[in-house]
Amino acid sequence: MPIQEKENISTAVLTCETGGLPPGSLQIKNVSKAFPNVQALNNVSLDIKAGEILAFVGENGAGKSTLLKIINGDYQLDSGELILDGQPVKFANPYEAHAAGIRVIYQEPEIIPGVDVAENIWVGELPKKFGFIDRQKMNQVVKDNLEEYGFASVVPAHLMGDQLSAAQRQLVEIMRALKSDVKVLALDEPTSSLSDEEVDRLFTLVRKLRDNGIAIIYVSHRINEILKLCDRVAILRDGELITIRPASELSEMEIVHLMVGRELSDVFVRNRVSSGKEMLRVENLHSRWHKDISFHIKTGEVVGFAGLVGAGRTELAKVLFGEYQKNRGKIFLDGEEITVRNSNDAITKGIGFSPEDRKREGLILIRSVLENVSMVIIKKLSRFGFVNRTKERLQAVKFVDRLDVRTPSLEQEVGKLSGGNQQKVVLARWLAAQPKLLILDEPTRGIDVGAKAEIYKLIDQLANSGLAIMFISSELPEILGLSDRIYVMQNGHITGELSGEEATEEKILKLAMAEDLSDTKIAEPRINETEPSE
Amino acid sequence: MTTDVKMFSSEHGKSRKNFISRFFDFIGTDNLSLMIALFLLILFVTVFSSWVGLSGGNRFFTWQNLMNSLAQAIVIVGLLALGETVVALAGAMDISVGSIASCGSVVSTSVLVGTGAIGSLGIFPQNSTFWAIVAGVLIGMIAGFINGFIVTKLHVNATVATLGTMAAFAGAAFLLAPDGKPIGVVTQQSFTWLAQGRLWQDSAIPAMNGSKWTGIPVLTVILVVVAIIMHVLMRYTTFGRNVYAIGGNATAARLAGINITSMRIRMFMISGAISGLAGVLLASRTTSGNPINGQGLEMQAITAVYLGGASTNGGKGTIFGTIMAVLIVGVLNNGMNLLGFNTFVQKVALGMLLVAAVAISQYRIIQSEKARKKVEK
Incomplete structure (x- = not known):
């Protein structure tokens, strides 16, 4: 079905080219952009007409942000072209895009x-x-x-x-754009930190701007808002444009279905037997980012944590690992209540954590595979402070072999390995430490499909060997394919728990994008975030 | 797949490499280029210099020059550079090492003769070389702890923090000396032996270019011993591993359970202790605990560290590289002395060498980043 629709679009685009667009329109023609191991955009063509509001929707990683960044001159396109007002344009940086009349307003404006x-x-x-x-x-x-x-x-x-509040910051940024002669205005998740009243005000402004003849791109996860505000909807998935249709022809369910679209392939293995006793129990946890979080994970169980970017999943992992502090609530590990003061504490108590950004937080890129694998267990391998190098090598070889890390030698700099192998090095490190609970935050981000399948297999094996696994991912297919149970988070809450059998992408997305269930809202979850000092 | 795995295990579990490749593994490619640089420098001093009309190069290969001038001249800077290397590997910089050496000079001599602020307290026995050394090293450790405390607890950037303590410790050295004046120790023969003594004087080593073997300076032996200790510390202990990890990526190191605060304090204390020892030896060499003894030495030490291949971002570099660089700086100074350049020219040359060393370090970082990106694509 998707293929058929794509053909429809290309013909639609052709007619648009011949049929004149109103002045001030932006055309995107056959744009492609690749990052290492990922095709972020694949031959996307669409046009944003002056005087319309066009929505971009798609899952995390569908290519919306990349497209915005290309329009804004943050990224250079690999192939294809941008046509503004009938003239081909090229932006080397955001200033050139501003000068040409294009403004992208990101979630967190620079104030x-x-x-x-x-x-x-x-x-x-x-x-x-x-x-x-x-x-x-x-x-x-x-x-x-x-x-x-x-x-x-x-x-x-x-x-x-x-x-200024988050909403005021947003408005200041829009005013900045309007002060100059703006032709195309893109808003990236503008309502994520606004109250209902503020959203209404923003909508009034956006409609006014449209009526003034500005072409408006509106990126949001909130589908009901999109249907209320936008004229047309462009749906992206895996870097491709799936369809572009008038909003009046679409329903909320239809949009979700088109966003998700694909069948689960057989890359997901589930050989594990049923789960055992309860390993982790979190009761009524509150923190700067979280409100009343309660959940549990059993041994031999993979528990998925789904939600949109910014829902508080990574922060939850870091609270469990002692990086961030909790305000209230209890954490039980293996039946005992624990307080985790820092990462060292967490490791001693049996928690392992593979962070989301493996280059920044996971690996010492300029050091060897050996050193990266043995980092956590180095104390156990030492006597009187001296490392037993034979033991160290044996341990490293054991886990490097078990995870099939492809490296020319143990002395290889980790930074010179491919993304998938880098991820395996992080996992090898934590396996060597033999934790009771392993937290995996986006373990397959930015790695190729083959390596992903291997990681999936490994996660299954690990659970089978009795580990409790907290599996955070923004990719719904892998959450569904791997998890025994799924918790869905939104805005610092857990909005739902689904069993592996009952869960579908539609159900998860609904929970992840649900309007606030409670009146109490955690304000500005990601702004002014300060990390603990190193 | 099983065969693959087996191949991998046998290949890496026990490495059976021949002697030459193991030798190069030990040195590392970066250090190999340093050895070549040193070789070329010596070649210039001894051979090429005469081609461009400079004389004096023929005196380089004499025991008199090698053991009296060169081997002694590199010791103080060498020690400071060894301590500095630890800090640099963790991605920081300690520019207070020269001032700490001044404090070490003053405190050790004041303990030795029982004068000054600390010597008159009577904590340590007088006229004991051993306790003089202990006092000098201890004051260095305390200074290092102060540096570490400022960096980790007050969150001051290491360069700025040690810039401040550089001035403070330089002043403290004067306050610790009686009336701010140097403490003479000419009569303390066991103490001055540290710098003037010779070992293996009686060995039957033949003369070189007409100059007789007169033994190895005790100073040089001390440098070698400290260098070996530091090499072992950085290469074979958990402490060393953690220093490299912090320099490579502090966030990742913290998330792998390394206590960064305690590590940073400890490495500044090591740097301080070695600087204190360098100060003791300076006092012995000049036969006086002079508060200006260490001034300006940090410059040469830092030059040696970065020339020796330590990355300015941390995480890369070796003790061996630093020692090679100390030799290069030493030969450069020594050679220019022999060839008759004055000290101002030497200062210009040293300054340029520091800039060149850091430029090379940056070039290496850029190259390895490029290589990394290539692999990803």
Whole structure:
């Protein structure tokens, strides 16, 4: 079915090219972009007409952000072209895109904390008079603009950058864009941190801008909002454009179905026998990011954690691993209540954690496979501080073999291995440590399909050998294919628990994107996040 | 697949390599280029210099020059560089080592003769070379602890923190000396023996270019012993492993359970202790505990560390490389002395060498990043 639809689109695009688009429209023609091991965009063609609101929807990794970044000049396309106003354009960086009239407003706008709203809006192009900043003009223009769009009461021009709420930051960023002559305006998840009232205000603004003839791209996970606001919907999946249709022809279920689209292939193995006793139990955990989280994982069980980016899953893993602090709640491991002060503590108590970003948080890229594998167990392999190098090699070889890490030697720098093999090195490290609970955060991110299948097989084997596995992933097929049970998180809550049998992608997505179930909202979960010092 | 696995195990479980390849594994390719650089430098000093009309190069290969000038000249900078290497491998920089050496000089001599702020306390017995050394090393360790505390607990960038303590320790050295004046120790013969003594004087080693064998300086032996200890520490202990891990990626190291705070404090203490020892030897060599003894030495030490292949980001480098670089700096200075360049020219050359060393280090980082990216594609 998807193939048929794709043919429809290409003919549709052809007619668009011949039929004239209103001035100020942006055409995207046959755009492709590849990253190491991933084809992020594959021959995508669509056009954004001046005076319409076009939605981009898709799962995490479908290619929406990549497309936005290409439009904004953050990324260079591998092939294809962008046509603005009938002229082919090329942007080497975001400044060139701004100059051409394209503005992308990301989820977390860059706001300078120490200056006021007016200056934030004018930043980079401060009006000058005799070489000094023309404050009067600056304030007047900002005030006029805010009044014109009805936001004068919402964003007082004299507020300082660090006094602004998430919604106000968003508006400042939009005002920045409007100050210059903008033709195409893209909004990336603009409502994720807004209250209902603020969302309504934003919608009014966006509609007004559309009526003024601006082409608007609207990226969101909230499908009901999209149906309410947008004129057309473009659905992306695995870097390809699946379909582009008027919003009036689509229902919420249909969109979810098109986003998900694929059948589960047989890359997922499940040889494991039933699960055993309870290994991890979390009761009413509260933290800066979480509200009332309760769940459990048994030995021999793979428990999936699904949710959108920013739902608080990685933060949950880091709370369990002692990187972040919990405020309240209890954690039981193997029947005993534990408090985990830091990662060393977590490791001693039997928790292993393979982080989401293996290059930044997982591996010492410039050191050898051997050193990376033996890092956690190095103390056990030592006497009086001296490493028993024979034992170390034997251990490393054992796990490197077991995971089939393909490396020319144990001395090879880890950074020179492929992504899949790097991931296996991280896993080898944790297997060597023999934990009771293993937390895997996006273990297959950025690795090729073959390596993914191997990792899936390994996860199954590990569970079979009696490990309790907490499996965080943003890829629904692998969550469904591997998990015995699935918890779905949204905005710091667990919004649902599904058994492996009853779970479907539609059910998970519904839970992950559900409107807030409780009135209490965790504000700005990812803004101003400070990591503990190293 | 099973056959693959077996092949892999036999290949890596027990390596049966021949002597030459094991030798190169030990040295490493980076260090090989340093050896070549040293060789070329010596060749220039001894042979090429005469072609461009400079004289004096023929005096390089004499026991008098090698053992009296070169072997002694490299010791102090060599020791400081060894301590500095540990800090650099963890991705930080300690520029207070010269000032710590000054403190070590003053404290050890003040304990020895019982004057000054610390010597008059009477904690350590007077006239004992052993306790003088202990006091010098101890004050270095304390200074290192202060550095580590500022970096880890007050979260000050290591370079800035040690820039501050460089000034503070330099001042402290004067405060610790009686009225800020140098402490003379000419009469303390067992103490001055540290710098002036010779070992294996009676060995039947033939003369070289007409200059007789007069033994190896005790100083040089101390450097060699400390270098071996540091080599073992960095290569064969968990401490060494953790230093490399922190320098390679501090976040990953922390998530692998390494206590970064305690590691950082310990490595600054090691750097401080060795600097303190260097200060003791400086006092012995100059026969005086002079508060200005260590001034400016950090510059040469840092040059040697980066020239020796330590990455400016940390995580890469070896003790062996640092020692090779110390030799290069030593031969450069020594050769320029022999060839009759004055000290100002030497300073310019040393400064340029530091910049060149860091440029080479950066070049290596860029190259290895490129290689990594290639593999990914």
